[in-house]
Amino acid sequence: MNGKMKTIAYPAFFCSFLILLSCGVEPKQEHAESGMGQTMSHTVAVAGSAEMAFMPGFRGEVDTVANGFDPMSILTDFDYGRVSTLPDGRTLREYELRAEIKQLEVAPGIMYEAWTYNGRVPAPTLRATEGDRLLIRFVNASPHPHTVHFHTIHPAGMDGVFEPVPPGGSFTYEFDAVPFGVHPYHCHVMPLASHISRGLYGAIIIDPKQGRPKADHEFVMVMSGLDLDFDEANDLYAVNFIPFYYDRHPIKIKTNALVRIYLVNMLEFDQSNSFHLHANFFNYYPTGTFLVAGEYTDTIAQMQAQRGILEFTYTYPGLYMFHAHKTEFAELGWTGLFEVEE
Amino acid sequence: MHTAGIKPEETAGRLRTLAYFLFPVVLLAAVIALFLATDGAGLNVEPAAPIENLVFERIVLINGAIELHIRNTSPETIEIAQAAVKDMIVGFSALPARRVPRLGKAVVTIPYPWVDAEAYEIRLITSNAVVFAAAIEAASETRTFGGTGFLGFTLIGFYVGVIPVFLGMLWFPALRKLGRRAFIWLMALTVGLLLFLGIDAVNEALEVAWELGSPFQGVGLVGIGIVGTALLLDALGKGQSGETGNEEGKRRRIAVMVALGIGLHNLGEGLAIGSAYSVGEAALGTFFVIGFILQNITEGLGIIAPIVKQRPTLRFLAGVGALGGAPAIAGTWIGGFASTPILSTLFLAIGAGAVFEVAYEIGKLLKKGDGKEPMPLTVWSGVMAGMLLMYLTGLLIK
Numbered sequence: 001m002n003g004k005m006k007t008i009a010y011p012a013f014f015c016s017f018l019i020l021l022s023c024g025v026e027p028k029q030e031h032a033e034s035g036m037g038q039t040m041s042h043t044v045a046v047a048g049s050a051e052m053a054f055m056p057g058f059r060g061e062v063d064t065v066a067n068g069f070d071p072m073s074i075l076t077d078f079d080y081g082r083v084s085t086l087p088d089g090r091t092l093r094e095y096e097l098r099a100e101i102k103q104l105e106v107a108p109g110i111m112y113e114a115w116t117y118n119g120r121v122p123a124p125t126l127r128a129t130e131g132d133r134l135l136i137r138f139v140n141a142s143p144h145p146h147t148v149h150f151h152t153i154h155p156a157g158m159d160g161v162f163e164p165v166p167p168g169g170s171f172t173y174e175f176d177a178v179p180f181g182v183h184p185y186h187c188h189v190m191p192l193a194s195h196i197s198r199g200l201y202g203a204i205i206i207d208p209k210q211g212r213p214k215a216d217h218e219f220v221m222v223m224s225g226l227d228l229d230f231d232e233a234n235d236l237y238a239v240n241f242i243p244f245y246y247d248r249h250p251i252k253i254k255t256n257a258l259v260r261i262y263l264v265n266m267l268e269f270d271q272s273n274s275f276h277l278h279a280n281f282f283n284y285y286p287t288g289t290f291l292v293a294g295e296y297t298d299t300i301a302q303m304q305a306q307r308g309i310l311e312f313t314y315t316y317p318g319l320y321m322f323h324a325h326k327t328e329f330a331e332l333g334w335t336g337l338f339e340v341e342e
Numbered sequence: 343m344h345t346a347g348i349k350p351e352e353t354a355g356r357l358r359t360l361a362y363f364l365f366p367v368v369l370l371a372a373v374i375a376l377f378l379a380t381d382g383a384g385l386n387v388e389p390a391a392p393i394e395n396l397v398f399e400r401i402v403l404i405n406g407a408i409e410l411h412i413r414n415t416s417p418e419t420i421e422i423a424q425a426a427v428k429d430m431i432v433g434f435s436a437l438p439a440r441r442v443p444r445l446g447k448a449v450v451t452i453p454y455p456w457v458d459a460e461a462y463e464i465r466l467i468t469s470n471a472v473v474f475a476a477a478i479e480a481a482s483e484t485r486t487f488g489g490t491g492f493l494g495f496t497l498i499g500f501y502v503g504v505i506p507v508f509l510g511m512l513w514f515p516a517l518r519k520l521g522r523r524a525f526i527w528l529m530a531l532t533v534g535l536l537l538f539l540g541i542d543a544v545n546e547a548l549e550v551a552w553e554l555g556s557p558f559q560g561v562g563l564v565g566i567g568i569v570g571t572a573l574l575l576d577a578l579g580k581g582q583s584g585e586t587g588n589e590e591g592k593r594r595r596i597a598v599m600v601a602l603g604i605g606l607h608n609l610g611e612g613l614a615i616g617s618a619y620s621v622g623e624a625a626l627g628t629f630f631v632i633g634f635i636l637q638n639i640t641e642g643l644g645i646i647a648p649i650v651k652q653r654p655t656l657r658f659l660a661g662v663g664a665l666g667g668a669p670a671i672a673g674t675w676i677g678g679f680a681s682t683p684i685l686s687t688l689f690l691a692i693g694a695g696a697v698f699e700v701a702y703e704i705g706k707l708l709k710k711g712d713g714k715e716p717m718p719l720t721v722w723s724g725v726m727a728g729m730l731l732m733y734l735t736g737l738l739i740k
Contacts, residue, residue, distance in 0.1 A: 056430045056431045057433075058424065058431060058433075059433050106471075107423065107424055107467075108423065109421065109423030109424065109440075110423045110424060110467055110468075110469055110471050111469060111470060112471045228471035228473055229471065229473045235426075235467065236431070243431070244431070328429040331429060331431060332426065332429055332430065332431055333431060
């Protein structure tokens, strides 16, 4: 090349390089939205439109069929166990819990490797009556050691702390159902925060011998968070694991019907959680261990593993929110609706 | 080259040469095929978790919405599943799609009632549950092309580029009264100014370069920009000097080269200012612009220094002034309306390469003058004065 050619070739090379960079690699036009999140038309219309109420929440749906469980049925799904009578006349209840890893769609379009009891989060709500003999057979079908630690009164050897169950192993927890109330259970293998936040938690309800006043609706609600990227901070929050589920699918109740909620906080990483009911007050029974309400309020706070029973009735029909009154949690998923009908 | 009369044995010889060239290439293909066939030599190369990277190239704030220009710099296609602003899950649209192929781009639009001057953290969550965060330090409406935005950017470019360069050139009559030693000192001062500008530009280029995704090899890009520009300017300078060799013409050419170098540098500077303005960062202080004006006055000085002993026409002076200052306007346009981190990196590196090359040219001139009567301390103090001048005026900007 002579000098002149060089002076032409060099800038030419440079310009083409610049053009290449500024264009980048254009992705192909893709219209397949694969049913996740909101559709194009929604958001395009939304930009700058006053009609858009800036409400938080997903526009998509999680695949509850693929997940294998539906948060709506988890609300009222109580596992009373296999019931038989012991020689001394007491009731024996036998349950099965199986630790397994499961890929779950935790929010529309987001897959997460959850650690579960029986393939669902929260785990089965075990239910018994005060004084029953409980026999809980635990099988570990996951590649990590796990246990089940119940927040009840039981012998040291049944505490799910010192007897980690190796992968493929099993263990049977055996103890009496005391005291009555609502209690959490969870895996107690280190590192605890990971084992819990991955999904190994649930509730056990022990009904008092004399029972509670008959309720028209009984729901179990376990509050938790999702640390998607494992940085010890929750990215999403939920009641019964799937963020915004009851916001998209309001829980239907009747006017003047007694609603009883068994509320458990299993939130990791954050200091505390809360429950706020809109346009109403509720009787709150801390831990459910007394039959007399401890408080008449519309907002309560719970630390990790704290729990309680809420009782209320709605007089007027309509849509009512319930959510964590820590707005960050509420706007990141811990929001639901009651649809009160006549 | 002579192509006439190729003999058959010559053709055979060429074919053999070609075969020699191709032989390792064929072997290479075979080795790669073997590696793939044996599942990566038996090593399990599947990552434990999906490797996902995403770069926020540009954030645009428009009325009632936030627009994120993202680029996928990970090995695989990624899919944006959810978005959150300030710890709130929000709806969004992605164009052309939520699925972004490797090195592909997408524009994510989030309807959101953002408020002036507030800080925002925006998170995008991919389908593999990987979270990416972008921050807006102080929200303000992004200037859009056309209308007042365009005029505003032109004015900023004019203020930081054109005006100071011409103001600096107004020292021309004063400088003409200087003696030889003072003139050498002035040239050395120019070298100091340019070296400082170059170092500063390299630093800025690298800062942006670190933020590029790894496939774009930001530091390598900076190298290409610096080396390419410096060698190109050198080649252009040499190509001309072969034609007209007199001293006056040479000095004029050097003045033009200084102006071109400074112009390229101002283009990068304008780009930086433009993109800072467009994302609202520069709204943190107009002091910033005042600082640039002060600093860039010295650039005008640098342009006229080589020709101070001559009688350039006004047209020539206007030309070199425009060459040095006006690119700042173009820079603010690009930065304000179309900048990407890749372009910013490249332009800043080009500016650095340009000022280094020009400093080298003036250095050669100084060395030539040195032959008659060496003044090492004059040169040293001139260069230092130039660098310190930039440092002190820089205090106002940084």
